Amino acid sequence: MVLRLAALVNRGDTLTIVRGGWAIVAAVVLGGFIGGGFWLHSRKPRTAPVTASAPAVTLPPSITMTGKIRAAHITAVGAEAAGTIDSFEANVGDEVFQGQVLAHIGSGGMETALSDTAAEVGKAQNRIENAEKAYTAAQLEASRAHADAERARAALDRVTKVFDRQKLLFREGATPRLTYEKAEHEFESAQQDWDVVVKAERTARDRVQDTLKELDSAKRILAGKNDELESARAAVAAAAVESPVDGLVVARKGEVGQLAQELGGDLFQIATDLFDLEVVLEPAPEALRLLHLRQPALVIIPDLQGTGYPGEVKSIDGRQVIVAFQSPTPAIRPGMVADVRLKQE
Structure with missing residues:
Protein backbone atom coordinates (compact mmCIF):
# COMPACT_ATOMS: atom_id res chain seq x y z
CA MET A 1 0.00 0.00 0.00
CA VAL A 2 2.68 2.23 0.91
CA LEU A 3 4.51 1.20 -2.22
CA ARG A 4 1.38 1.87 -4.36
CA LEU A 5 0.91 5.26 -2.84
CA ALA A 6 4.53 6.01 -3.51
CA ALA A 7 4.10 4.95 -7.09
CA LEU A 8 1.08 7.17 -7.47
CA VAL A 9 2.87 10.00 -5.91
CA ASN A 10 5.75 9.47 -8.27
CA ARG A 11 3.40 9.35 -11.33
CA GLY A 12 1.72 12.56 -10.23
CA ASP A 13 5.03 14.24 -9.80
CA THR A 14 6.08 13.10 -13.23
CA LEU A 15 2.91 14.42 -14.81
CA THR A 16 3.30 17.63 -12.90
CA ILE A 17 6.85 17.93 -14.03
CA VAL A 18 5.93 17.18 -17.65
CA ARG A 19 3.13 19.66 -17.61
CA GLY A 20 5.35 22.23 -15.95
CA GLY A 21 8.04 21.65 -18.61
CA TRP A 22 5.65 22.35 -21.49
CA ALA A 23 4.54 25.49 -19.77
CA ILE A 24 8.08 26.64 -19.44
CA VAL A 25 8.79 25.95 -23.13
CA ALA A 26 5.67 27.82 -24.15
CA ALA A 27 6.66 30.76 -21.99
CA VAL A 28 10.14 30.88 -23.52
CA VAL A 29 8.79 30.81 -27.05
CA LEU A 30 6.24 33.48 -26.29
CA GLY A 31 8.92 35.63 -24.69
CA GLY A 32 11.10 35.21 -27.78
CA PHE A 33 8.38 36.40 -30.11
CA ILE A 34 7.65 39.38 -27.90
CA GLY A 35 11.36 40.27 -27.55
CA GLY A 36 11.98 39.87 -31.27
CA GLY A 37 9.08 42.09 -32.14
CA PHE A 38 10.28 44.73 -29.72
CA TRP A 39 13.82 44.55 -31.19
CA LEU A 40 12.57 44.84 -34.71
CA HIS A 41 10.40 47.78 -33.74
CA SER A 42 13.17 49.61 -31.90
CA ARG A 43 15.90 48.90 -34.53
CA LYS A 44 16.66 51.80 -36.98
CA PRO A 45 16.52 50.72 -40.61
CA ARG A 46 19.80 50.82 -42.53
CA THR A 47 19.83 52.95 -45.67
CA ALA A 48 21.98 52.10 -48.72
CA PRO A 49 24.81 54.58 -49.41
CA VAL A 50 23.99 57.08 -52.20
CA THR A 51 26.68 57.57 -54.86
CA ALA A 52 26.82 61.06 -56.47
CA SER A 53 26.88 61.02 -60.33
CA ALA A 54 27.70 63.79 -62.83
CA PRO A 55 24.80 65.14 -64.84
CA ALA A 56 24.63 63.64 -68.34
CA VAL A 57 25.75 65.93 -71.22
CA THR A 58 23.95 65.58 -74.50
CA LEU A 59 25.93 66.75 -77.55
CA PRO A 60 24.10 67.99 -80.59
CA PRO A 61 24.44 65.67 -83.62
CA SER A 62 25.74 68.55 -85.77
CA ILE A 63 26.62 72.25 -85.67
CA THR A 64 25.72 74.66 -88.47
CA MET A 65 27.59 77.93 -89.00
CA THR A 66 27.67 80.52 -91.74
CA GLY A 67 30.76 81.94 -93.43
CA LYS A 68 32.13 83.30 -96.69
CA ILE A 69 33.80 81.33 -99.45
CA ARG A 70 37.33 82.21 -100.52
CA ALA A 71 39.89 80.69 -102.88
CA ALA A 72 42.61 78.50 -101.41
CA HIS A 73 45.25 79.76 -103.89
CA ILE A 74 45.80 83.51 -104.22
CA THR A 75 48.39 85.42 -106.27
CA ALA A 76 49.20 88.93 -105.04
CA VAL A 77 50.03 91.59 -107.64
CA GLY A 78 51.73 94.87 -106.79
CA ALA A 79 52.99 97.92 -108.68
CA GLU A 80 56.66 97.83 -109.64
CA ALA A 81 56.88 101.53 -110.48
CA ALA A 82 56.64 104.31 -107.92
CA GLY A 83 53.93 106.85 -108.49
CA THR A 84 50.24 107.50 -108.08
CA ILE A 85 47.47 105.31 -109.42
CA ASP A 86 46.20 106.85 -112.66
CA SER A 87 43.45 104.33 -113.41
CA PHE A 88 42.13 100.84 -112.70
CA GLU A 89 41.46 98.54 -115.62
CA ALA A 90 40.04 95.57 -113.64
CA ASN A 91 37.52 95.26 -110.81
CA VAL A 92 36.74 92.62 -108.19
CA GLY A 93 34.91 89.74 -109.85
CA ASP A 94 36.55 90.21 -113.27
CA GLU A 95 38.21 87.25 -114.94
CA VAL A 96 41.68 88.24 -116.19
CA PHE A 97 44.36 86.60 -118.32
CA GLN A 98 48.13 86.60 -118.07
CA GLY A 99 49.59 89.87 -119.34
CA GLN A 100 46.34 91.81 -119.07
CA VAL A 101 46.76 95.38 -117.80
CA LEU A 102 45.10 95.77 -114.41
CA ALA A 103 46.04 99.38 -113.60
CA HIS A 104 48.17 102.30 -114.74
CA ILE A 105 50.61 104.04 -112.41
CA GLY A 106 51.62 107.67 -113.01
CA SER A 107 55.08 107.57 -114.58
CA GLY A 108 56.16 111.07 -113.65
CA GLY A 109 57.53 112.06 -117.07
CA ALA A 239 53.97 101.73 -114.77
CA ALA A 240 51.37 99.36 -116.22
CA VAL A 241 50.38 96.74 -113.64
CA GLU A 242 49.88 93.46 -115.51
CA SER A 243 48.37 90.19 -114.35
CA PRO A 244 51.00 87.42 -114.04
CA VAL A 245 48.39 84.63 -114.16
CA ASP A 246 44.97 83.67 -115.44
CA GLY A 247 42.32 83.89 -112.76
CA LEU A 248 39.63 85.85 -110.97
CA VAL A 249 40.16 89.20 -109.23
CA VAL A 250 38.99 88.65 -105.65
CA ALA A 251 40.39 91.79 -104.00
CA ARG A 252 41.69 95.24 -104.94
CA LYS A 253 43.21 97.99 -102.84
CA GLY A 254 43.70 101.72 -103.24
CA GLU A 255 42.02 104.59 -105.00
CA VAL A 256 42.87 106.65 -108.07
CA GLY A 257 45.40 109.29 -107.06
CA GLN A 258 46.79 107.25 -104.16
CA LEU A 259 50.51 106.39 -104.01
CA ALA A 260 50.94 102.84 -105.26
CA GLN A 261 53.90 102.09 -102.97
CA GLU A 262 51.68 102.66 -99.93
CA LEU A 263 49.69 99.56 -100.87
CA GLY A 264 52.63 97.16 -100.87
CA GLY A 265 52.67 94.08 -103.04
CA ASP A 266 48.98 93.22 -103.03
CA LEU A 267 47.34 95.94 -105.07
CA PHE A 268 45.32 93.09 -106.59
CA GLN A 269 44.59 89.56 -105.38
CA ILE A 270 43.85 86.98 -108.06
CA ALA A 271 42.43 83.52 -107.39
CA THR A 272 44.12 80.99 -109.66
CA ASP A 273 42.15 77.78 -108.87
CA LEU A 274 38.40 78.23 -108.50
CA PHE A 275 37.81 74.54 -107.76
CA ASP A 276 39.89 74.43 -104.56
CA LEU A 277 37.85 76.58 -102.15
CA GLU A 278 37.56 77.32 -98.44
CA VAL A 279 34.91 78.67 -96.06
CA VAL A 280 36.06 81.03 -93.29
CA LEU A 281 34.17 80.57 -90.01
CA GLU A 282 34.33 82.37 -86.66
CA PRO A 283 32.35 80.17 -84.26
CA ALA A 284 31.38 81.10 -80.72
CA PRO A 285 33.70 79.78 -77.96
CA GLU A 286 31.24 77.06 -76.88
CA ALA A 287 30.99 75.84 -80.49
CA LEU A 288 34.73 76.16 -81.07
CA ARG A 289 35.42 73.63 -78.30
CA LEU A 290 33.48 71.01 -80.24
CA LEU A 291 35.61 71.32 -83.39
CA HIS A 292 38.83 69.55 -84.38
CA LEU A 293 41.05 69.13 -87.43
CA ARG A 294 39.82 66.91 -90.27
CA GLN A 295 36.31 66.99 -88.82
CA PRO A 296 33.79 66.09 -91.56
CA ALA A 297 31.67 68.93 -92.84
CA LEU A 298 28.97 69.60 -95.37
CA VAL A 299 29.18 72.93 -97.23
CA ILE A 300 25.76 74.15 -98.31
CA ILE A 301 25.40 76.97 -100.87
CA PRO A 302 22.08 78.80 -100.36
CA ASP A 303 22.41 80.60 -103.70
CA LEU A 304 22.54 77.21 -105.47
CA GLN A 305 19.26 75.92 -104.00
CA GLY A 306 20.99 74.53 -100.92
CA THR A 307 23.28 72.13 -102.74
CA GLY A 308 25.77 70.52 -100.35
CA TYR A 309 29.39 69.54 -100.94
CA PRO A 310 31.56 67.42 -98.61
CA GLY A 311 34.53 69.04 -96.88
CA GLU A 312 36.57 68.96 -93.68
CA VAL A 313 38.13 71.27 -91.11
CA LYS A 314 41.48 72.33 -92.58
CA SER A 315 42.83 74.57 -89.82
CA ILE A 316 41.90 76.18 -86.51
CA ASP A 317 43.75 79.40 -85.73
CA GLY A 318 42.47 81.19 -82.67
CA ARG A 319 38.79 81.75 -83.32
CA GLN A 320 39.09 81.36 -87.08
CA VAL A 321 38.19 77.98 -88.54
CA ILE A 322 38.88 77.09 -92.18
CA VAL A 323 36.77 74.40 -93.85
CA ALA A 324 38.16 73.16 -97.18
CA PHE A 325 36.06 71.65 -99.97
CA GLN A 326 36.27 70.93 -103.69
CA SER A 327 33.88 72.74 -106.00
CA PRO A 328 32.60 70.74 -109.00
CA THR A 329 31.16 73.79 -110.74
CA PRO A 330 32.39 77.27 -111.68
CA ALA A 331 29.10 78.64 -110.40
CA ILE A 332 30.57 78.67 -106.88
CA ARG A 333 32.73 81.78 -106.62
CA PRO A 334 34.73 83.44 -103.86
CA GLY A 335 32.68 85.87 -101.80
CA MET A 336 29.51 83.77 -101.80
CA VAL A 337 27.86 82.86 -98.49
CA ALA A 338 27.91 79.23 -97.36
CA ASP A 339 26.34 77.31 -94.48
CA VAL A 340 28.67 74.71 -93.00
CA ARG A 341 27.23 71.75 -91.14
CA LEU A 342 29.84 70.05 -88.93
CA LYS A 343 29.10 66.53 -87.81
CA GLN A 344 29.78 65.59 -84.20
CA GLU A 345 31.63 62.30 -83.81
Whole structure:
Protein backbone atom coordinates (compact mmCIF):
# COMPACT_ATOMS: atom_id res chain seq x y z
CA MET A 1 0.00 0.00 0.00
CA VAL A 2 2.68 2.23 0.91
CA LEU A 3 4.51 1.20 -2.22
CA ARG A 4 1.38 1.87 -4.36
CA LEU A 5 0.91 5.26 -2.84
CA ALA A 6 4.53 6.01 -3.51
CA ALA A 7 4.10 4.95 -7.09
CA LEU A 8 1.08 7.17 -7.47
CA VAL A 9 2.87 10.00 -5.91
CA ASN A 10 5.75 9.47 -8.27
CA ARG A 11 3.40 9.35 -11.33
CA GLY A 12 1.72 12.56 -10.23
CA ASP A 13 5.03 14.24 -9.80
CA THR A 14 6.08 13.10 -13.23
CA LEU A 15 2.91 14.42 -14.81
CA THR A 16 3.30 17.63 -12.90
CA ILE A 17 6.85 17.93 -14.03
CA VAL A 18 5.93 17.18 -17.65
CA ARG A 19 3.13 19.66 -17.61
CA GLY A 20 5.35 22.23 -15.95
CA GLY A 21 8.04 21.65 -18.61
CA TRP A 22 5.65 22.35 -21.49
CA ALA A 23 4.54 25.49 -19.77
CA ILE A 24 8.08 26.64 -19.44
CA VAL A 25 8.79 25.95 -23.13
CA ALA A 26 5.67 27.82 -24.15
CA ALA A 27 6.66 30.76 -21.99
CA VAL A 28 10.14 30.88 -23.52
CA VAL A 29 8.79 30.81 -27.05
CA LEU A 30 6.24 33.48 -26.29
CA GLY A 31 8.92 35.63 -24.69
CA GLY A 32 11.10 35.21 -27.78
CA PHE A 33 8.38 36.40 -30.11
CA ILE A 34 7.65 39.38 -27.90
CA GLY A 35 11.36 40.27 -27.55
CA GLY A 36 11.98 39.87 -31.27
CA GLY A 37 9.08 42.09 -32.14
CA PHE A 38 10.28 44.73 -29.72
CA TRP A 39 13.82 44.55 -31.19
CA LEU A 40 12.57 44.84 -34.71
CA HIS A 41 10.40 47.78 -33.74
CA SER A 42 13.17 49.61 -31.90
CA ARG A 43 15.90 48.90 -34.53
CA LYS A 44 16.66 51.80 -36.98
CA PRO A 45 16.52 50.72 -40.61
CA ARG A 46 19.80 50.82 -42.53
CA THR A 47 19.83 52.95 -45.67
CA ALA A 48 21.98 52.10 -48.72
CA PRO A 49 24.81 54.58 -49.41
CA VAL A 50 23.99 57.08 -52.20
CA THR A 51 26.68 57.57 -54.86
CA ALA A 52 26.82 61.06 -56.47
CA SER A 53 26.88 61.02 -60.33
CA ALA A 54 27.70 63.79 -62.83
CA PRO A 55 24.80 65.14 -64.84
CA ALA A 56 24.63 63.64 -68.34
CA VAL A 57 25.75 65.93 -71.22
CA THR A 58 23.95 65.58 -74.50
CA LEU A 59 25.93 66.75 -77.55
CA PRO A 60 24.10 67.99 -80.59
CA PRO A 61 24.44 65.67 -83.62
CA SER A 62 25.74 68.55 -85.77
CA ILE A 63 26.62 72.25 -85.67
CA THR A 64 25.72 74.66 -88.47
CA MET A 65 27.59 77.93 -89.00
CA THR A 66 27.67 80.52 -91.74
CA GLY A 67 30.76 81.94 -93.43
CA LYS A 68 32.13 83.30 -96.69
CA ILE A 69 33.80 81.33 -99.45
CA ARG A 70 37.33 82.21 -100.52
CA ALA A 71 39.89 80.69 -102.88
CA ALA A 72 42.61 78.50 -101.41
CA HIS A 73 45.25 79.76 -103.89
CA ILE A 74 45.80 83.51 -104.22
CA THR A 75 48.39 85.42 -106.27
CA ALA A 76 49.20 88.93 -105.04
CA VAL A 77 50.03 91.59 -107.64
CA GLY A 78 51.73 94.87 -106.79
CA ALA A 79 52.99 97.92 -108.68
CA GLU A 80 56.66 97.83 -109.64
CA ALA A 81 56.88 101.53 -110.48
CA ALA A 82 56.64 104.31 -107.92
CA GLY A 83 53.93 106.85 -108.49
CA THR A 84 50.24 107.50 -108.08
CA ILE A 85 47.47 105.31 -109.42
CA ASP A 86 46.20 106.85 -112.66
CA SER A 87 43.45 104.33 -113.41
CA PHE A 88 42.13 100.84 -112.70
CA GLU A 89 41.46 98.54 -115.62
CA ALA A 90 40.04 95.57 -113.64
CA ASN A 91 37.52 95.26 -110.81
CA VAL A 92 36.74 92.62 -108.19
CA GLY A 93 34.91 89.74 -109.85
CA ASP A 94 36.55 90.21 -113.27
CA GLU A 95 38.21 87.25 -114.94
CA VAL A 96 41.68 88.24 -116.19
CA PHE A 97 44.36 86.60 -118.32
CA GLN A 98 48.13 86.60 -118.07
CA GLY A 99 49.59 89.87 -119.34
CA GLN A 100 46.34 91.81 -119.07
CA VAL A 101 46.76 95.38 -117.80
CA LEU A 102 45.10 95.77 -114.41
CA ALA A 103 46.04 99.38 -113.60
CA HIS A 104 48.17 102.30 -114.74
CA ILE A 105 50.61 104.04 -112.41
CA GLY A 106 51.62 107.67 -113.01
CA SER A 107 55.08 107.57 -114.58
CA GLY A 108 56.16 111.07 -113.65
CA GLY A 109 57.53 112.06 -117.07
CA MET A 110 58.71 108.58 -118.08
CA GLU A 111 56.87 108.84 -121.39
CA THR A 112 58.75 112.07 -122.17
CA ALA A 113 62.03 110.43 -121.23
CA LEU A 114 61.16 107.49 -123.48
CA SER A 115 60.39 109.81 -126.38
CA ASP A 116 63.63 111.78 -125.89
CA THR A 117 65.68 108.61 -125.68
CA ALA A 118 64.04 107.23 -128.81
CA ALA A 119 64.98 110.46 -130.64
CA GLU A 120 68.58 110.12 -129.46
CA VAL A 121 68.62 106.54 -130.69
CA GLY A 122 67.44 107.78 -134.08
CA LYS A 123 70.25 110.32 -134.17
CA ALA A 124 72.78 107.67 -133.26
CA GLN A 125 71.49 105.44 -136.03
CA ASN A 126 71.81 108.30 -138.52
CA ARG A 127 75.33 108.89 -137.28
CA ILE A 128 76.17 105.26 -137.93
CA GLU A 129 74.70 105.43 -141.40
CA ASN A 130 76.78 108.53 -142.20
CA ALA A 131 79.90 106.95 -140.71
CA GLU A 132 79.35 103.82 -142.77
CA LYS A 133 78.99 105.91 -145.91
CA ALA A 134 82.14 107.87 -145.07
CA TYR A 135 84.02 104.66 -144.34
CA THR A 136 82.91 103.16 -147.63
CA ALA A 137 83.93 106.31 -149.51
CA ALA A 138 87.29 106.38 -147.72
CA GLN A 139 87.92 102.77 -148.63
CA LEU A 140 87.07 103.53 -152.27
CA GLU A 141 89.35 106.57 -152.25
CA ALA A 142 92.14 104.58 -150.64
CA SER A 143 91.72 101.92 -153.30
CA ARG A 144 92.01 104.52 -156.08
CA ALA A 145 94.99 106.16 -154.38
CA HIS A 146 96.66 102.80 -154.10
CA ALA A 147 96.06 102.14 -157.80
CA ASP A 148 97.45 105.58 -158.67
CA ALA A 149 100.44 104.87 -156.49
CA GLU A 150 101.04 101.59 -158.25
CA ARG A 151 100.93 103.30 -161.65
CA ALA A 152 103.18 106.10 -160.42
CA ARG A 153 105.60 103.54 -159.01
CA ALA A 154 105.68 101.71 -162.34
CA ALA A 155 106.20 104.95 -164.26
CA LEU A 156 108.92 106.06 -161.83
CA ASP A 157 110.70 102.74 -162.16
CA ARG A 158 110.57 102.95 -165.92
CA VAL A 159 111.92 106.54 -166.21
CA THR A 160 114.44 105.85 -163.46
CA LYS A 161 115.98 103.07 -165.55
CA VAL A 162 116.05 105.32 -168.62
CA PHE A 163 117.52 108.19 -166.65
CA ASP A 164 120.19 105.98 -165.06
CA ARG A 165 121.19 104.68 -168.49
CA GLN A 166 121.25 108.16 -170.07
CA LYS A 167 123.20 109.48 -167.12
CA LEU A 168 125.80 106.77 -167.62
CA LEU A 169 125.97 107.37 -171.37
CA PHE A 170 126.16 111.12 -170.89
CA ARG A 171 129.03 110.69 -168.45
CA GLU A 172 130.82 108.65 -171.06
CA GLY A 173 129.93 111.17 -173.79
CA ALA A 174 127.92 108.58 -175.64
CA THR A 175 124.56 110.41 -175.71
CA PRO A 176 123.55 113.95 -176.58
CA ARG A 177 122.87 116.45 -173.78
CA LEU A 178 119.30 116.99 -174.97
CA THR A 179 118.55 113.27 -174.66
CA TYR A 180 120.11 113.23 -171.19
CA GLU A 181 118.25 116.33 -170.06
CA LYS A 182 114.97 114.94 -171.40
CA ALA A 183 115.52 111.76 -169.44
CA GLU A 184 116.41 113.78 -166.37
CA HIS A 185 113.26 115.91 -166.73
CA GLU A 186 111.04 112.87 -167.11
CA PHE A 187 112.63 111.28 -164.03
CA GLU A 188 112.09 114.40 -161.91
CA SER A 189 108.51 114.72 -163.12
CA ALA A 190 107.81 111.06 -162.34
CA GLN A 191 109.41 111.48 -158.91
CA GLN A 192 107.15 114.45 -158.18
CA ASP A 193 104.10 112.52 -159.33
CA TRP A 194 105.16 109.63 -157.12
CA ASP A 195 105.52 111.86 -154.10
CA VAL A 196 102.08 113.33 -154.67
CA VAL A 197 100.46 109.93 -155.17
CA VAL A 198 102.16 108.44 -152.13
CA LYS A 199 100.98 111.34 -150.01
CA ALA A 200 97.44 110.93 -151.37
CA GLU A 201 97.51 107.22 -150.66
CA ARG A 202 98.70 107.85 -147.10
CA THR A 203 95.95 110.41 -146.61
CA ALA A 204 93.35 107.97 -147.96
CA ARG A 205 94.54 105.25 -145.58
CA ASP A 206 94.39 107.68 -142.68
CA ARG A 207 90.89 108.65 -143.75
CA VAL A 208 89.84 105.03 -143.73
CA GLN A 209 91.14 104.64 -140.16
CA ASP A 210 89.43 107.84 -139.04
CA THR A 211 86.06 106.87 -140.53
CA LEU A 212 86.40 103.40 -139.01
CA LYS A 213 86.96 104.93 -135.59
CA GLU A 214 83.99 107.20 -136.14
CA LEU A 215 81.86 104.19 -137.10
CA ASP A 216 82.93 102.26 -134.00
CA SER A 217 82.21 105.29 -131.83
CA ALA A 218 78.77 105.70 -133.40
CA LYS A 219 78.02 102.02 -132.77
CA ARG A 220 79.00 102.32 -129.11
CA ILE A 221 76.83 105.41 -128.75
CA LEU A 222 73.92 103.60 -130.38
CA ALA A 223 74.36 100.62 -128.05
CA GLY A 224 74.27 102.93 -125.06
CA LYS A 225 71.21 104.74 -126.34
CA ASN A 226 69.50 101.43 -126.99
CA ASP A 227 70.17 100.41 -123.39
CA GLU A 228 68.69 103.70 -122.23
CA LEU A 229 65.72 103.14 -124.50
CA GLU A 230 65.14 99.66 -123.08
CA SER A 231 65.35 101.04 -119.56
CA ALA A 232 62.88 103.76 -120.43
CA ARG A 233 60.55 101.24 -122.01
CA ALA A 234 60.85 98.98 -118.96
CA ALA A 235 60.05 101.93 -116.71
CA VAL A 236 56.98 102.76 -118.76
CA ALA A 237 55.98 99.08 -118.85
CA ALA A 238 56.43 98.89 -115.07
CA ALA A 239 53.97 101.73 -114.77
CA ALA A 240 51.37 99.36 -116.22
CA VAL A 241 50.38 96.74 -113.64
CA GLU A 242 49.88 93.46 -115.51
CA SER A 243 48.37 90.19 -114.35
CA PRO A 244 51.00 87.42 -114.04
CA VAL A 245 48.39 84.63 -114.16
CA ASP A 246 44.97 83.67 -115.44
CA GLY A 247 42.32 83.89 -112.76
CA LEU A 248 39.63 85.85 -110.97
CA VAL A 249 40.16 89.20 -109.23
CA VAL A 250 38.99 88.65 -105.65
CA ALA A 251 40.39 91.79 -104.00
CA ARG A 252 41.69 95.24 -104.94
CA LYS A 253 43.21 97.99 -102.84
CA GLY A 254 43.70 101.72 -103.24
CA GLU A 255 42.02 104.59 -105.00
CA VAL A 256 42.87 106.65 -108.07
CA GLY A 257 45.40 109.29 -107.06
CA GLN A 258 46.79 107.25 -104.16
CA LEU A 259 50.51 106.39 -104.01
CA ALA A 260 50.94 102.84 -105.26
CA GLN A 261 53.90 102.09 -102.97
CA GLU A 262 51.68 102.66 -99.93
CA LEU A 263 49.69 99.56 -100.87
CA GLY A 264 52.63 97.16 -100.87
CA GLY A 265 52.67 94.08 -103.04
CA ASP A 266 48.98 93.22 -103.03
CA LEU A 267 47.34 95.94 -105.07
CA PHE A 268 45.32 93.09 -106.59
CA GLN A 269 44.59 89.56 -105.38
CA ILE A 270 43.85 86.98 -108.06
CA ALA A 271 42.43 83.52 -107.39
CA THR A 272 44.12 80.99 -109.66
CA ASP A 273 42.15 77.78 -108.87
CA LEU A 274 38.40 78.23 -108.50
CA PHE A 275 37.81 74.54 -107.76
CA ASP A 276 39.89 74.43 -104.56
CA LEU A 277 37.85 76.58 -102.15
CA GLU A 278 37.56 77.32 -98.44
CA VAL A 279 34.91 78.67 -96.06
CA VAL A 280 36.06 81.03 -93.29
CA LEU A 281 34.17 80.57 -90.01
CA GLU A 282 34.33 82.37 -86.66
CA PRO A 283 32.35 80.17 -84.26
CA ALA A 284 31.38 81.10 -80.72
CA PRO A 285 33.70 79.78 -77.96
CA GLU A 286 31.24 77.06 -76.88
CA ALA A 287 30.99 75.84 -80.49
CA LEU A 288 34.73 76.16 -81.07
CA ARG A 289 35.42 73.63 -78.30
CA LEU A 290 33.48 71.01 -80.24
CA LEU A 291 35.61 71.32 -83.39
CA HIS A 292 38.83 69.55 -84.38
CA LEU A 293 41.05 69.13 -87.43
CA ARG A 294 39.82 66.91 -90.27
CA GLN A 295 36.31 66.99 -88.82
CA PRO A 296 33.79 66.09 -91.56
CA ALA A 297 31.67 68.93 -92.84
CA LEU A 298 28.97 69.60 -95.37
CA VAL A 299 29.18 72.93 -97.23
CA ILE A 300 25.76 74.15 -98.31
CA ILE A 301 25.40 76.97 -100.87
CA PRO A 302 22.08 78.80 -100.36
CA ASP A 303 22.41 80.60 -103.70
CA LEU A 304 22.54 77.21 -105.47
CA GLN A 305 19.26 75.92 -104.00
CA GLY A 306 20.99 74.53 -100.92
CA THR A 307 23.28 72.13 -102.74
CA GLY A 308 25.77 70.52 -100.35
CA TYR A 309 29.39 69.54 -100.94
CA PRO A 310 31.56 67.42 -98.61
CA GLY A 311 34.53 69.04 -96.88
CA GLU A 312 36.57 68.96 -93.68
CA VAL A 313 38.13 71.27 -91.11
CA LYS A 314 41.48 72.33 -92.58
CA SER A 315 42.83 74.57 -89.82
CA ILE A 316 41.90 76.18 -86.51
CA ASP A 317 43.75 79.40 -85.73
CA GLY A 318 42.47 81.19 -82.67
CA ARG A 319 38.79 81.75 -83.32
CA GLN A 320 39.09 81.36 -87.08
CA VAL A 321 38.19 77.98 -88.54
CA ILE A 322 38.88 77.09 -92.18
CA VAL A 323 36.77 74.40 -93.85
CA ALA A 324 38.16 73.16 -97.18
CA PHE A 325 36.06 71.65 -99.97
CA GLN A 326 36.27 70.93 -103.69
CA SER A 327 33.88 72.74 -106.00
CA PRO A 328 32.60 70.74 -109.00
CA THR A 329 31.16 73.79 -110.74
CA PRO A 330 32.39 77.27 -111.68
CA ALA A 331 29.10 78.64 -110.40
CA ILE A 332 30.57 78.67 -106.88
CA ARG A 333 32.73 81.78 -106.62
CA PRO A 334 34.73 83.44 -103.86
CA GLY A 335 32.68 85.87 -101.80
CA MET A 336 29.51 83.77 -101.80
CA VAL A 337 27.86 82.86 -98.49
CA ALA A 338 27.91 79.23 -97.36
CA ASP A 339 26.34 77.31 -94.48
CA VAL A 340 28.67 74.71 -93.00
CA ARG A 341 27.23 71.75 -91.14
CA LEU A 342 29.84 70.05 -88.93
CA LYS A 343 29.10 66.53 -87.81
CA GLN A 344 29.78 65.59 -84.20
CA GLU A 345 31.63 62.30 -83.81
